[in-house]
Amino acid sequence: MNQPLTPETAPKKGMSTVVKVLLGCGVGLLLLFGSCVVVTGYFAKKTLGGITDFAKELESNPDAAAVKAAAMALRLNPELEVLSSDPAAGTITVREKKTGKEITFNLEDIKAGKFSITQDGETTNIDVDASQENGGQMKVVTDQGTAVFGAGAQELPSWIPIYPGGRSEGMANIEAQGEKTGTFTLRTADAPDVVIALFKAKLEESGFTVETASLSFNGAPSGTLNATADKRQLSITAAAQDGETQALVSYNEKP
Incomplete structure (x- = not known):
């Protein structure tokens, strides 16, 4: 990409x-x-x-x-x-x-x-x-x-898996009438398919229904994930960029 x-x-x-x-x-x-x-x-x-x-x-x-x-x-x-x-x-x-x-x-x-x-x-x-x-x-x-x-938005919901060795940035979260919505970017040296696979395994262990897809843009590998469980949703788009993987993670949790 x-x-x-x-x-x-x-x-x-x-x-x-x-x-x-x-x-x-x-x-x-x-x-x-x-x-x-x-x-x-x-x-x-x-x-x-x-x-x-x-x-x-x-x-x-x-x-x-x-x-x-x-x-x-x-x-x-x-x-x-x-x-x-x-x-x-x-x-x-x-x-x-x-x-x-x-x-x-x-x-x-x-x-x-x-x-x-x-x-x-x-x-x-x-x-x-x-x-x-x-x-x-x-x-x-x-x-x-x-x-x-920014920095004050770093506290993520406990049900979102922590990616080992990755760093998160660009965080934003919103809480309104009990509904929580947020987004952040994960950066890691691991390939996109490795990132998607780890999140898929962790989320399925927690009871989420997970759908994934692998893509390629201009020869650069990428992947997507969409996970749902009851009132929770997590979406990920991961792509290889500048020698690393950048993954956009967004989530939503209803009361």
Whole structure:
């Protein structure tokens, strides 16, 4: 396979609407944070004086400067219209051009990695922790559930087999109304068929019904697995890439 596997956000089967909503919220927030990179490019095009002025404001009034930077990022999104920006209050209100919905961002505590989004009377709280102690994570909390992305999402359900010698990354999990959904990427030096075979054996020992398939893309071996048992589901797509096997693992567990 020419391209590396990219973690998906959740299994495609058996997912409730509330989990899909939370996942969509998380993806949207990740896109929002990604837009901060665009802001850097914006300032790179300004004069040296403009960059210096902004740097000074960051030192003297970091909260207000953060609001201004976020407003610039939002204005670069063609699907949004910035209605108001109040650095003193730490708020930005935007309108989705397609739907007409108005969204208010509260960024007054963004320096601590936390902010909230209010949409249609419902508030979503976001906590971004980039500290070395916690390894970097983002937590999204709504009235309906919690989504965790990054290091804080490393605790997997006990029924998912641990692959010996493998390393996991790109973890994300969501818990809403008792339903648990998550995904991560497993990397190992073992071949794809070895990975699929080990998971198949372990899952069947635990009472899962398992279906597997072997494939090949451009001469690179790959394999898939889908396992179900009662209210649990596990899906794996494993492929050889850059001298190792990358396996996308996604799971779902209903209450």
